[in-house]
Amino acid sequence: xxxxxxxxxxxxxxxxxxxxxxxxxxxxxxxxxxxxxxxxxxxxxxxxxxxxxxxxxxxxxxxxxxxxxxxxxxxxxxxxxxxxxxxxxxxxxxxxxxxxxxxxxxxxxxxxxxxxxxxxxxxxxxxxxxxxxxxxxxxxxxxxxxxxxxxxxxxxxxxxxxxxxxxxxxxxxxxxxxxxxxxxxxxxxxxxxxxxxxxxxxxxxxxxxxxxxxxxxxxxxxxxxxxxxxxxxxxxxxxxxxxxxxxxxxxxxxxxxxxxxxxxxxxxxxxxxxx
Amino acid sequence: xxxxxxxxxxxxxxxxxxxxxxxxxxxxxxxxxxxxxxxxxxxxxxxxxxxxxxxxxxxxxxxxxxxxxxxxxxxxxxxxxxxxxxxxxxxxxxxxxxxxxxxxxxxxxxx
Ligand SMILES: Nc1nc2c(ncn2[C@@H]2O[C@H](COP(=O)(O)OP(=O)(O)OP(=O)(O)O)[C@@H](O)[C@H]2O)c(=O)[nH]1
Ligand SMILES: [Zn+2]
Ligand SMILES: [Zn+2]
Ligand SMILES: [Zn+2]
Numbered sequence: 001x002x003x004x005x006x007x008x009x010x011x012x013x014x015x016x017x018x019x020x021x022x023x024x025x026x027x028x029x030x031x032x033x034x035x036x037x038x039x040x041x042x043x044x045x046x047x048x049x050x051x052x053x054x055x056x057x058x059x060x061x062x063x064x065x066x067x068x069x070x071x072x073x074x075x076x077x078x079x080x081x082x083x084x085x086x087x088x089x090x091x092x093x094x095x096x097x098x099x100x101x102x103x104x105x106x107x108x109x110x111x112x113x114x115x116x117x118x119x120x121x122x123x124x125x126x127x128x129x130x131x132x133x134x135x136x137x138x139x140x141x142x143x144x145x146x147x148x149x150x151x152x153x154x155x156x157x158x159x160x161x162x163x164x165x166x167x168x169x170x171x172x173x174x175x176x177x178x179x180x181x182x183x184x185x186x187x188x189x190x191x192x193x194x195x196x197x198x199x200x201x202x203x204x205x206x207x208x209x210x211x212x213x214x215x216x217x218x219x220x221x222x223x224x225x226x227x228x229x230x231x232x233x234x235x236x237x238x239x240x241x242x243x244x245x246x247x248x249x250x251x252x253x254x255x256x257x258x259x260x261x262x263x264x265x266x267x268x269x270x271x272x273x274x275x
Numbered sequence: 276x277x278x279x280x281x282x283x284x285x286x287x288x289x290x291x292x293x294x295x296x297x298x299x300x301x302x303x304x305x306x307x308x309x310x311x312x313x314x315x316x317x318x319x320x321x322x323x324x325x326x327x328x329x330x331x332x333x334x335x336x337x338x339x340x341x342x343x344x345x346x347x348x349x350x351x352x353x354x355x356x357x358x359x360x361x362x363x364x365x366x367x368x369x370x371x372x373x374x375x376x377x378x379x380x381x382x383x384x385x386x
Contacts, residue, residue, distance in 0.1 A: 070378060179361075
């Protein structure tokens with residue numbers, strides 16, 4: 001079974017653009033090959049040996065479990081956090097609805113900073129190598145995580161991707177989450193900050209419609225400000241809505257395509273410009 | 276739809292807790308109404324998941340925990356229907372949830 005060629009169940013695949021090209025070539029030339037499926041079976045097994053008690057004359061037994069459903073994810077997120085702390089890696093998790101401009105912002109950010117700091121990127125999408133191929137062109141290391149049917153990245157995917165990237169110490173890791181304003185808010189990846197991106201074509205009341213994502217983020221980028229003359233979008237009203245759910249948000253207003261407003265954002269991303 | 280990964284996690288936690296038994300009959304979970312879970316979507320995902328599991332007759336027993344919160348400004352305790360509720364007393368978005376964010380497997384029934 002192979003996820004890359006669509007013959008498998010919709011499980012997660014993690015690969016670099018180079019690997020994807022190699023794999024496509026093997027398929028094109030009919031070369032026999034095996035597939036490396038990252039099966040998620042290396043869990044810390046948390047056997048909870050609670051007290052069990054029998055129920056009357058039936059043969060069933062009740063076992064107390066009392067385990068948080070997100071425990072596994074949260075433990076792995078802690079592990080990622082540990083890696084980031086000890087190796088001084090500044091990790092950002094970019095979240096937004098589809099098409100707000102995450103990949104464009106990443107391309108511009110990477111191009112501006114790559115000569116001063118090491119940067120690596122993890123691209124999360126349900127399918128395709130599109131975004132990883134775009135980042136690959138900028139020359140920095142990138143891994144694509146395809147979540148299949150999944151609508152968010154989880155800590156395990158990031159952990160696997162980090163191992164593929166071999167991040168240098170004192171670098172920046174940018175994680176582009178799957179375009180979805182709901183689900184990524186529930187899964188801690190171990191990142192320093194969630195950065196929520198909203199574009200001016202989306203409607204200024206997004207923050208109160210999807211409050212959790214704005215509450216979980218520490219930074220809000222308002223993108224595509226070059227389009228403000230053409231759309232009905234009140235930047236101040238949008239910020240007010242966002243502050244209702246998160247008074248501590250830091251805002252950047254910019255255009256990833258024209259680069260207007262990019263400098264303040266770049267200052268913030270550079271780890272030196274940060275605490 | 277993170278409900279699919281939540282359903283998968285629930286089944287995994289249950290399987291890891293079976294303590295040598297080989298039949299999993301039911302899983303009891305407690306889920307708060309502010310936990311960001313669509314209850315119907317979760318039930319749907321769980322149904323789909325159990326068909327392909329080793330326990331096609333497995334049942335999921337959900338206890339819903341209603342949302343409650345305290346207003347940080349005026350101190351009142353109020354029921355919460357959503358995570359970012361407006362305080363009925365002072366109109367501020369300062370209600371801090373005190374209950375309703377649970378997402379926990381409480382027990383399983385095995386044979
Ligand atoms: N006018 C304008 N267009 C932009 C800007 N930033 C991005 N775009 C355009 O918006 C579209 C989507 O941009 P992407 O960077 O692919 O968006 P994304 O968030 O990565 O999309 P997904 O990965 O599908 O969620 C593209 O056509 C971009 O050229 C901007 O600042 N101004
Ligand atoms: Zn293949
Ligand atoms: Zn989802
Ligand atoms: Zn109040």
